[in-house]
Amino acid sequence: MKEFNAKKFVKEQINEIKQVIGNEKAVIAVSGGVDSSTCAVLVHQAIGDNLICVILDDAFMREGEPEKVAELLSQPPLNLPMRIERVQERFLTALRGLRDAEEKRKAFRKTFYETLSDIAKKEGSMFLVQGTILADIIETKGGIKTQHNVLEQIGISTRELYGFKVVEPLVTLLKHQVRQVARYLKIPPEISERQPFPGPGLSVRVVGEITLDKLAALKKATSAVENNLSKHDPSQYFAAIINNEEIYPRPNLRGLVDLTARYLELSQMNVWIKVLADKATGMKQKARRYGEIAAVTCRKDSGELYQPDYKDLNGLQKRILSKMRSATRVLYEIGEGDKKQPYVVVVRAVKTEDFLKAQVAEIPWPTLQETASQILKECPNVSSVYYDITPKPPATIEME
Ligand code: XMP
Numbered sequence: 391m392k393e394f395n396a397k398k399f400v401k402e403q404i405n406e407i408k409q410v411i412g413n414e415k416a417v418i419a420v421s422g423g424v425d426s427s428t429c430a431v432l433v434h435q436a437i438g439d440n441l442i443c444v445i446l447d448d449a450f451m452r453e454g455e456p457e458k459v460a461e462l463l464s465q466p467p468l469n470l471p472m473r474i475e476r477v478q479e480r481f482l483t484a485l486r487g488l489r490d491a492e493e494k495r496k497a498f499r500k501t502f503y504e505t506l507s508d509i510a511k512k513e514g515s516m517f518l519v520q521g522t523i524l525a526d527i528i529e530t531k532g533g534i535k536t537q538h539n540v541l542e543q544i545g546i547s548t549r550e551l552y553g554f555k556v557v558e559p560l561v562t563l564l565k566h567q568v569r570q571v572a573r574y575l576k577i578p579p580e581i582s583e584r585q586p587f588p589g590p591g592l593s594v595r596v597v598g599e600i601t602l603d604k605l606a607a608l609k610k611a612t613s614a615v616e617n618n619l620s621k622h623d624p625s626q627y628f629a630a631i632i633n634n635e636e637i638y639p640r641p642n643l644r645g646l647v648d649l650t651a652r653y654l655e656l657s658q659m660n661v662w663i664k665v666l667a668d669k670a671t672g673m674k675q676k677a678r679r680y681g682e683i684a685a686v687t688c689r690k691d692s693g694e695l696y697q698p699d700y701k702d703l704n705g706l707q708k709r710i711l712s713k714m715r716s717a718t719r720v721l722y723e724i725g726e727g728d729k730k731q732p733y734v735v736v737v738r739a740v741k742t743e744d745f746l747k748a749q750v751a752e753i754p755w756p757t758l759q760e761t762a763s764q765i766l767k768e769c770p771n772v773s774s775v776y777y778d779i780t781p782k783p784p785a786t787i788e789m790e
Contacts (some may be wrong), residue, residue: 394567396574400432403559407436408416410557416517417442417510417554419502421451421589422459427581428572429521429560430463432612434470435575442513444469446505449478450591452616453609467576477505481593481729482600489599491671491680491790498590503541507552518554522561523568525745539589564744585626586745594790595630598668604631604733607769611735614768618761619739624751627739629765630789634665634734634773637682646684649709654688654698662687666734671790672718673783681718684710685734685776688723695723700752703779711784719785721776724755725762735765738778740787748782 411433418433420426420443434441443463447456456474464472484501488494506518522539530540541548541556548556560568565586572582588594592612596604611629619627643663651658666683673679686706688696698706707720721736737758742748762775779786 394563394569394570394723396567399567399571400435400574401786403432404436407433407557407559411437411440411517413440414517414556415440415513415515416441416519417444417506417513417515418461418519418521419444419446419506420459421445421591422455422462422581422584423521423587423588424565424568424572424577424581425521425523425586425717427457427463427521428577429519429558429579430470430570431468432516432559432571433519434468434556436548439471441471441519442515443472444506444507445472445474445510446502447474447476447478448481448502448591449605450481450593452587452592452612459648459782462578462580467484468578475505475509480505482602482666485593485600487599489668491594491597491669494593494600494790495590498593500538500543502589503548503552504658509553510552510554516554517557518548519557519559520553521568522558523563524561525564527561527712528746550682566727566743572757575593588788595628596790597630597632597670597789599633603771604633607631607733607735607771610768611765611772614761614764615737615739618757618764619737619751619753622739622751622753622757624739624753625742626745626787627737627751630736630738631733631772632666632668632683632736632789634729634732637665637667641665646655646710646713649713650686650688653709654696654702654708656688656696657691660689660691660696670719671786671788672780673786674718678786679718682714682716683719683721684714684717685774686710686723687726687774695726697755704750704781707779707781709781719778719780719789722779723774724758724777725766728770729773731771733772733773735769736778737761737775738787738789739786740782742782742787745787746782748787750779750781753777
C-alpha cells in the first residue's frame with residue numbers, strides 16, 4: 391500500500407476547500423476531538439476567519455470540557471475563532487423519555503443539525519464543514535449504527551432539509567492518518583493524541599433513558615476512569631451508566647452459572663449472573679445488533695470479588711456469548727456498593743488500531759479496583775462497577 395503523505399494531503403485539501411467555499415462563510419461544530427479539530431485547523435488555513443467554529447454545549451460533554459476546548463483552540467498556535475453555544479435544554483428536551491439507542495442517536499442527530507442550521511442561517515453561511523472520517527461512513531453504511539454526522543452518504547439531502555451544503559475534507563482518512571495530519575499541522579498533542587470521544591458525547595454512554603442524576607453520576611465516573619486509566623495508555627477508555635434493573639421475567643441462568651463456575655474453578659455458590667433490562671449494541675456478521683447485557687459476579691470463598699487473569703476473562707466471555715445467543719456484552723464486577731442503588735457503572739477500555747475491531751485492554755486489577763472504589767464513593771446512586779470484558783466484535787466499543 392502507498393505510504394500516506396500528510397503534507398501532500400494538506401496542500402491538496404487547502405486548494406480544494408478554497409475552490410469549493412471561495413469567499414463564503416462556513417460553520418463547523420468542533421468538539422475538541424482529533425477529527426473535528428484537525429478539520430477546523432485545515433479549513434481555517436484555507437478560508438481564514440470566514441470559518442465560524444462553534445462548540446455546542448449540548449449537556450453531553452465532559453465536566454468543564456466546552457471551556458477547556460475553546461481555550462486550547464483559540465490560543466496560539468491555532469488561533470481559531472471559537473464560540474460556545476449554550477444549547478443544553480434543547481438537546482435534553484429532544485432526548486427526554488427515549489430509551490432505545492438508535493432512537494436516541496436519531497433524535498440527537500436531528501437536534502444537532504437543526505441547531506447548526508439555525509446558526510448557519512443567522513450567520514448567512516451556506517456551508518457546514520464536518521470532520522467525518524472513513525470509519526464513520528463504513529460503519530453507518532454497514533448498518534453498525536447511525537453515526538451522528540453521516541447524512542449525504544445515506545441519501546439525506548442536507549441542502550433541502552437544513553439549507554446548507556456539507557464539506558468533508560477528511561472523509562478518505564482513517565483515524566491514524568488524521569493524527570498524522572494533526573501532527574503535521576502542529577496541533578498540540580492534547581488534541582492530536584487524544585482518545586476519541588463520540589459526537590453525541592455522553593448521550594451514548596447513558597444506556598437507556600437519560601435523566602439528570604444519571605448524567606451527573608456518569609460525569610463523575612468519566613473523570614475517575616480518565617484520571618486512573620490514562621497511565622496504562624489504552625486506545626480508548628471511558629465509563630458508561632446503566633439502570634440497575636434486571637430483565638423481567640428473570641430467565642433461568644443455571645446453565646451459565648454452572649459454566650462460569652466450572653471454567654473459573656469456583657463453587658457455584660460463588661457465582662452470580664444477571665441480565666440487565668436495557669440492551670447494548672454489538673455486531674454480528676458485520677451488521678449492528680442490539681443485544682442483552684450479562685453481568686457476572688464471582689467471589690472467592692472469603693467473600694471478596696474474584697480477580698481472574700485476562701486469558702480466563704476472555705475465555706469466559708466467549709463461552710457465555712456462545713451459549714446466550716441474545717447477548718452482545720459480558721460485564722464482570724470489579725467493585726460493589728449498596729446493591730439497592732438505581733444505577734451500575736461500566737468501565738470500558740480497549741486497544742485498537744482502526745476502531746473497527748478492538749481488544750479488551752489488560753488494565754491491572756489494582757487500577758480497576760481503585761477506580762471502582764472512587765466511583766462508588768463519589769456516586770452514591772451507583773450500586774456496582776463492572777469491567778466490560780467483550781472485544782469488538784461481537785460488541786461495539788461504545789455501549790450504544
Ligand atoms: P463503536 O462503538 O461503533 O465505536 O465501536 C467506534 C469508534 O467510533 C466512536 N463513535 C462515534 N464517533 N459519532 C462519532 O463522532 C458517533 O456517533 C460515534 N459513535 C461511536 C467511538 O467512540 C469509537 O471510537
